[in-house]
Amino acid sequence: MPxxxxxxxxxSGNGSNLQAIIDGCDDNLQAEVVGVISNKPDAYGLVRxxxxxxxxxxxxxxxxxxxxxxxxxxxxxxxxxxxDLVVLAGFMRxxxxxxxxxxxxxxxxxxxxxxxxxTGLHTHQRAIDANDTEHGASVHFVTPELDAGPVILQAxxxxxxxxxxxxxxxxxxxxxxAIYPLxxxxxxxxxxxxxxxxAMLDGQALPADGYAAD
Numbered sequence: 001m002p003x004x005x006x007x008x009x010x011x012s013g014n015g016s017n018l019q020a021i022i023d024g025c026d027d028n029l030q031a032e033v034v035g036v037i038s039n040k041p042d043a044y045g046l047v048r049x050x051x052x053x054x055x056x057x058x059x060x061x062x063x064x065x066x067x068x069x070x071x072x073x074x075x076x077x078x079x080x081x082x083x084d085l086v087v088l089a090g091f092m093r094x095x096x097x098x099x100x101x102x103x104x105x106x107x108x109x110x111x112x113x114x115x116x117x118x119t120g121l122h123t124h125q126r127a128i129d130a131n132d133t134e135h136g137a138s139v140h141f142v143t144p145e146l147d148a149g150p151v152i153l154q155a156x157x158x159x160x161x162x163x164x165x166x167x168x169x170x171x172x173x174x175x176x177x178a179i180y181p182l183x184x185x186x187x188x189x190x191x192x193x194x195x196x197x198x199a200m201l202d203g204q205a206l207p208a209d210g211y212a213a214d
Contacts, residue, residue: 005188015045024181031188
């Protein structure tokens, strides 16, 4: 039986995507969440990890610390888990280029927009303000440029005339919980890779907006 893919998840908050990945790993023995690291000691995702008997660590930023100094401590914490895959699930820190390059092709993020639209924050309100008819979420490989790594999979939701940022976010979150565990599963099955800055699934280059089921 092949060895399980060792998955490490970085969080800052509620950890709903973490929970979706944990639940997905329960059904897929090729991946195991071996640890959860938070930069916030009160993140509810740490409770979720404890409830699932998953080891946790906190790496809290020090006053006056540079990004590189923080990332060096974070790297030390990560290496204790010897992960095959690092998953960012609401980890609210911008990582240094050197850190990202250390995990090139082995770090995933989920972003609440249909990339390349709306990198950064406040994506739901920005979609509403632009009168978009559809919005969604994107799972992508992490590269040094913020939210610019190659897209692996997107999920779309409609934007209704009476939507608020909160109601739209709720609809997007439901889709996030479906697509993120699926991408982790693809990686754990060695079907997914990043080659020369391009996302590859089953040896085929994915289009700019990721895998399309239809």
